[in-house]
Amino acid sequence: GYRHAAHALIYCKMAPSNEKMKHAVMMQLRFDGTLGFPGGFVDGGENLENGLNRELYEEIGLTQANHFTETDYFGSWYHEHIRLMDHFYVKKLTENDFVKLENRTLECHDWGGETMGIIRVPLQKSSKNPNFYSLSQFFQHNFIGNAKHQLIQVLVEKNILPAVDVQDASVNLIN
Numbered sequence: 482g483y484r485h486a487a488h489a490l491i492y493c494k495m496a497p498s499n500e501k502m503k504h505a506v507m508m509q510l511r512f513d514g515t516l517g518f519p520g521g522f523v524d525g526g527e528n529l530e531n532g533l534n535r536e537l538y539e540e541i542g543l544t545q546a547n548h549f550t551e552t553d554y555f556g557s558w559y560h561e562h563i564r565l566m567d568h569f570y571v572k573k574l575t576e577n578d579f580v581k582l583e584n585r586t587l588e589c590h591d592w593g594g595e596t597m598g599i600i601r602v603p604l605q606k607s608s609k610n611p612n613f614y615s616l617s618q619f620f621q622h623n624f625i626g627n628a629k630h631q632l633i634q635v636l637v638e639k640n641i642l643p644a645v646d647v648q649d650a651s652v653n654l655i656n
């Protein structure tokens with residue numbers, strides 16, 4: 482047998498007045514020092530979405546109004562070496578709801594334990610050097626499991642950044 486986990490990428494579109502950041506994408510600094518998405522193990526008997534919503538309440542204070550459902554399902558990956566089936570969900574929130582979650586994190590059960598920080602993925606281009614993507618530096622960090630791959634796939638599929646820019650940032654370290 483194997484265990485199940487569920488993780489979520491939450492993002493929002495920023496107000497048009499925000500010229501540098503068109504979107505915000507949430508990730509977290511985990512207790513083990515790596516970057517990943519909020520979420521965790523789903524207990525036996527609990528359905529995936531219920532498990533995910535429970536984990537997201539503990540980590541970022543997700544409330545009923547923003548609960549994940551089957552329509553937010555993105556895909557699953559099996560990690561043979563640790564016998565884990567990881568289920569991935571993606572949801573777009575309003576900027577207001579996104580910011581509320583960021584702020585609530587500091588008062589959550591898991592703060593300072595499993596969750597060492599909620600961060601926004603740096604998506605902006607340098608104003609001085611148009612070839613420079615903050616993302617290329619960001620990709621140099623260590624990510625848990627296939628979180629980096631999940632991030633890349635969502636950035637492209639949800640049209641958060643042009644595919645060519647994501648590709649550039651993932652193959653070139655420019656600074």
Ligand SMILES: O=c1[nH]cnc2c1ncn2[C@@H]1O[C@H](COP(=O)(O)OP(=O)(O)O)[C@@H](O)[C@H]1O
Binds near residue numbers: 518
């Ligand atoms: O963002 C992610 N993407 C893919 N897999 C992840 C991510 N975060 C954690 N995992 C994997 O799922 C397992 C369970 O998730 P959880 O967040 O509870 O981590 P933990 O067991 O290290 O506390 C982890 O051991 C890790 O292998």
